[in-house]
Amino acid sequence: MGRNTRKRRTPLATKAIAASAALALGGGGLIWANFYASAHEKAPDNRTKRNVSQVVTIYCPDVGQKLRNVPDRARGEVDGELASMDQQITDAYQRLVTTRRAQAGDANFVQNSILGPLKDRRKVLIDRIKLQINRAGGKAPGNLDRLAGCTGRPAGGQSGGQNGGGQNDGQNGGGQNDGGQPDDNGNGVAGPVAADFIDIKDVPPNSRNLPNGLPANGDTGSTGTFTTECGTNENNLFNSDNLIAAPGVDNGAHHVHDYVGNQDNDAFSSDEDLANAETSCQNQGDKSTYYWPVLRLQDGTEEFDANDQGGGAEGNIGRILKPAQAELKFVGNKQGDVVAMPRFLRIITGDAKSFVNGTANANTSWSCTGFEDRQSTDKYPLCPEGSQVVRTSNFQSCWDGQNIDSANHRDHMAFVQADGSCPNGFQAIPQLQVKLVYDIPTPTIENGQVQNPYAVDSFPEQLHKPITDHNDFINVMDEDLMNQVVQCINNGEDCT
Structure with missing residues (x-):
C-alpha cells in the first residue's frame, strides 16, 4: 500500500511496546477493559468497588514547544529524544487502558504504577536533551525539569490549558458511559464519542x-x-x-x-x-x-x-x-x-x-x-x-x-x-x-x-x-x- 521500506532508526522505547501492544489489541485496537459496570458491582474478592473517577487519558506537558534555542548540530538528537518521549506516553497510555481491573481495586494504582514511573523516565530524557543542547554550545532552559510530571485526566471535559498550563479550555471530553467507564462505542477504541x-x-x-x-x-x-x-x-x-x-x-x-x-x-x-x-x-x-x-x-x-x-x-x-x-x-x-x-x-x-x-x-x-x-x-x-x-x-x-x-x-x-x-x-x-x-x-x-x-x-x-x-x-x-x-x-x- 505504498509504505516506505527503507531501514529505519527506531527509538529504544519502541522496542518495548510490542509486548504491551499485543495485550492491548481488541477489535483491531486498544481495548477498554470495562470490568465493573457500576460502583456497586462486586469485585472478584467480594469487596465493593469504590466509586473512583475513571482516568481516561494522560496529560504530559509538551517539552518540545518549550525549546526555542537549540543549536543546529543538536537538533537531530533532540528531536530523537522528543520522539522517544512521545513513545513513553504511548506506552503509559497502553498500560492505562489494559489495567482497568487493577485500577478499580486501588485508587493509587495509576499514580504509583503508571504516572510515577513515567515521570522518572521523562526526567532521564529531559536530562539528555539539556546535555545535548549544552554540549552543542547552547543554553538549555532552566525550567525543563518541571515538565517531567504527567497527570491523569478523568472523563468529561478534560483538556489541557494554553501552552500546556493545565487549565480547562471548556472542551467536552464526553468519554464516559453510565457506568463511569470510558466509552468505546462497542468497537474497542476510546473515541470518538x-x-x-x-x-x-x-x-x-x-x-x-x-x-x-x-x-x-x-x-x-x-x-x-x-x-x-x-x-x-x-x-x-x-x-x-x-x-x-x-x-x-x-x-x-x-x-x-x-x-x-x-x-x-x-x-x-x-x-x-x-x-x-x-x-x-x-x-x-x-x-x-x-x-x-x-x-x-x-x-x-x-x-x-x-x-x-x-x-x-x-x-x-x-x-x-x-x-x-x-x-x-x-x-x-x-x-x-x-x-x-x-x-x-x-x-x-x-x-x-x-x-x-x-x-x-x-x-x-x-x-x-x-x-x-x-x-x-x-x-x-x-x-x-x-x-x-x-x-x-x-x-x-x-x-x-x-x-x-x-x-x-x-x-x-x-x-x-x-x-x-x-x-x-x-x-x-x-x-x-x-x-x-x-x-x-x-x-x-x-x-x-x-x-x-x-x-x-x-x-x-x-x-x-x-x-x-x-x-x-x-x-x-x-x-x-x-x-x-x-x-x-x-x-x-x-x-x-
Missing part, C-alpha cells in the same frame, strides 16, 4: 473561535491565487512517520498520514531525496510534500495496518477514507505583496496534541459542503444527505526571513494578525490553504453512543478528538515555479 459530533445546522454561522488560521488575503493587497493539482493520494502513499517533527525516527507520528505531491516521504528523506523524487502534482516543478492525518470510518474494516504501530496497534482502526477532492491553493496578503518561500521551508499548522495541550496552536476547521459559513473547531460535523465533510487548513503565512525550520518547528513562522499584517520582523509569503472534501456516511447516535463514527488518526492518548487535526507542508517547488506563484498572486491573477 457522541459528544465529539454536532449537526452542522446547530453550528452558528461565522462562529469559528480559534485565533489561528485566518485567511491572509482579501480585496486589497495581493489578491491573486495559485492552485496546484496533486491528486488525492491515488498512489496509496501512507506511513506513520513525521519528517518535520521527528526526522530519523520510525513511527514518529504514532498515526498514519496521507501524502500528495512528493513521493519520497518518510522519516529518513533528506532534502536531496525530496529534490530528486517524483511528484503526483500535475506541474512537475512542484515536488512539495503535502500531508495530513488520514480519516477513518470505524466500520470494522481491517486495513493494511490493522496490526501495525501507528495503525490498529495504537487505536487507529477502520477503513481509511481518501478525500474525494484535495484543493491546494496559495493566496496573497491583504496588506501588500508576498515574497517567495525559501526552498525546503517546513510548516506545521494545527497541533496533534491539542486535546491535552489546549488551543494555543490549534487550527481546526470542520464543515459540510453547502454550509461552509459554519465552521466547527472541536466537533466533527454531521452533514445532511447530499452534503460532504470538509476539512480546511489555512497555514501560517508570515516567515521570519531567515530560517526554513526552528527548534520547536513553529517559531520561524507566524499567522497574520487580524488586519492581515505580519508581526514585526516577519515577511508575508503565499498562504497555503488546504481544503479536503470527503464522502462519508453520516454517523448516527443512539443511546448516547455514536454508530460507525469517522475520526481523524491521532496519538493514542488524544482519543481521536477533532481539535487535534493538523496539516504539514515542505516547499519543494523549483525556483521558476515559485517565482510564477509569487507573480500570479502579486498581479491579482488566478493561475494553475
